[in-house]
Amino acid sequence: MHVVIVGAGIVGAACARRLAADGHDVTIVDRGGAAGGTSASGEGNLLLSDKEPGAELELAQFSARLWGELPNALAGETGRVPAIEYDAKGGLVVALTDEGAHALGQFASGQSGAGVDARPITPGEARRYEPWLSDRVTGAVFYPQDAQVQPAAATLALLESATDGGARLLQGHEVLGPLLDSAGTLTGVRTSRGQVSADRVLIAAGPWSGAVAERLGVRLPVLPRRGMILVTTRMPRRILHKVYDADYVGAVTSDDADLQVSSVVESTAAGTVLIGSSRQRTGFDDTLQVVALRRIAARAIRLFPFLADVPMMRSYGGFRPYLPDHLPVIGADPRLPGLWHATGHEGAGIGLSLGTAELVADLMAGRQCTIDPAPFAPDRPSLAPHLEAEVA
Amino acid sequence: MSDVLVIGAGPAGLHAASRALDAGAEVTVLDAHDLVGGQFWRHLPDDRAAADEAQLHHGWKSFQQLRVRLEEHPRCRVLTGTEVWAIEPEEHGAAARVHALSGPSGALRREEVLLTPERLVLATGAHDRVLPFPGWDLPGVFSAGAAQALAKAERVAVGERVLVAGAGPFLLATAASLIATGATVVGVHEAAGPSALCRGWLSRPWELASSARKLTELAAYVTGHLRHRIPYVAGSAVIAAEGNGRVESVRVTRLDRDWRPVARTERDIAVDAVAVSHGFTPRLELAIAAGCAITADRFVAVDARQATTVPGVYAAGELTGIGGMALSAVEGAIAGLEAAGGVIPRQLLAERARQRAFAIRLERAHGIRPGWTDWLCDDTTICRCEDVPFGALSLTEGATQSLRAAKLSTRAGLGSCQGRTCGRTVEEILRQSPGLLGTTTTDQRPIAAPVRLGEFARE
């Protein structure tokens, strides 16, 4: 089967790799350069710790297993050791108030019930894990399954494996419209540099997926949620885990349009510290917002007081692609035969990409899926009211 | 009475401030450096001022007058040692929100300065562009601007036997300052060949008569060169620096008209320092952050009145094109007058036209040609902050054509200088192969200067 994947971000790359491995004839088209979108504009947290029990957590757990196997798998597929900076360093979630510690404890025990390895530890233990941590910590949970990856490098490594496996990458090809047969079935896409015909078209265009869907004739309410991150200069000190304050949990699921800030603090392989991020719904406006930076920095200093004297050298950010019910959409779109989706992963698309690719491959092959795909189906009930204004 | 903020106190900024005062405005001029003057008038601090410092400068007297005027004018505030780290577009009446920090460079806690001027003149100038070559990261290799700044503002010579290389008349200025600081200049190697120089400068670099001031300046440099018998070699470049722990010799070679090294023309010259500059890169980050449109050749787009595409924001000097001090000064004057609502005298516009013609010749004669990448080796450092070698950037067809992804996967341009030194070079290398798509450039730097978290954090 010939599959065209729209978008060479991490989701498109992961899907291309899996579909090529299944023997499909895969073409990835991107209007820009590979890995130049959201997948190069965020962090590379592969988290279980921030997810409450439910479908997303299940996908995250499934993906986490795949991430653990990926470095070896890629080395086997490409013959090279992938420089994706995968590090199963573990996450440390801390609270700075007594109420926070209580809420965190409850959240963690719920997760434990769903199979997450969540280990409540004392503030003293937390500071043994993280020598520079604030002494104002009131409670902490350690999550050994949390990991980290360099997302742009991981995207490129997945693409390399896909192309080694026979997939074709077309950069600088913007999808403009559909190719349809007389029965109204999608038979490919019209791009800025010619037509690409296909049996299936998979939209993996991140926050632009809604616009691509519209060009192909259906409505898909993927919206952008802005995030800003700040980066310090290199330093000899290391933060050993992924450390964040418990408020993160609230921000992930909140529907509030106003600026929300949490601080995930982590060292990178190069020795810089990444601190992120903010969450805000401002469309695709990407102008710098000093107020967001101020708050991100203040949060980080609360966790690690030594950061107050460390310089920030850069700030960047992007747009998390989300759907109104805060779940990704994965599978065939019943409204337009031939159209498939793999998008809307919000702030977790790096982590969820591998599991998403497995689901897509299994669904296309008609195989039994490892986890239940129904919660992510394009025709799930929670999404239905938002799909009504069909364009086609 | 309007209020005008001028960022940058070089020739452009100082003239802008002075003319805005003429037109009745309330003026603030700020600069990251702790002395005014910009790159052109880098000078000794007051407590070390030299009796005959004018020897090192052109237009020293007019600079002194400008400086005194601004410092003493009741409607003018001069904030030196004040670094702008971010600019936000502003909707309510002001031209922009300008975030700066004031205090000794790199101090733990500087004082926050927040300004929301009605009118903003950007005059942040430029820095040297140095093309990499094997060994350019050895101690003893300096940008020509560094040699110049150290000579003028420190009375330090970067070496005893110094070779000056690169492109442009700035090499002559550098050689002159080195000599005035007691160094021996063993040669000035200009990459542009004699025919390019002829085309650009009519016949010889010092014979351009359209700009009187430029002419006397160049003539002064050249007579200096003759007196010191310094070889001036056109169509020649340093393609390697060698030495044990520091530069001890350089390899020079002839270049063809595309700046490709000509085989078997290499020769080694013993030196203890090299000063290199291949032109200038405008410091665009604040203009980009303010929302100003950038031209295809990567300068701030301005109209005849130096207005940018953002209402209330003006740009002048090297930001809008590289043309030397005189062009910066006249653009600054126009921008300052316009920002303050003054009337622009015709002769200023005529002077700017004359100076721009000069700038065009400059670019035509000395502009970087694509063949230079031929002198790179796989292990030549491209990004000095992260030690990324040329080999790592030699991406083949099929590799990502996203600048952002290429930077993230090679680390080129991700270090402390944020691509100021290597950015344009990285882009050129990647554009040759695998090609780049999209509008992202290495000029986008929303954080214009490093700031300690404790200096701006706020709940």
Place this chain on the structure above:
Amino acid sequence: MVSRRMPPAADPTRPPSDVPITITLDGTPYTGTAGQTLAGVLLGAGRLSWRTSPGGASRGVFCGIGVCFDCIATVNDACDVRLCQRRAVDGDRVVSQGLDAPLPLRSAGTRPAHGVADV
């Protein structure tokens, strides 16, 4: 000695005579004159480099105007100070950067980091 400051007596621009100040770099004293930058003092005394790049190369002054960040060092306990932009003050303690091996990034999570007081 390679780079050096012109002695005031030999300087045709006639600067005033020196007002000596002394700074230290990794404990070694360097003497300059008041009004110099820290980089100026070091270069003026013939010291060409002080930082080590991530790849192990030596770095000193390159751009001289605060743009390239080659010259950064820790000054009186503040890291990443551009020495070419910072006026020297008598007694300034400069410590070079990039020599100390970074602490390991990898960690099993359960392993406490070394050198930490128990709490």
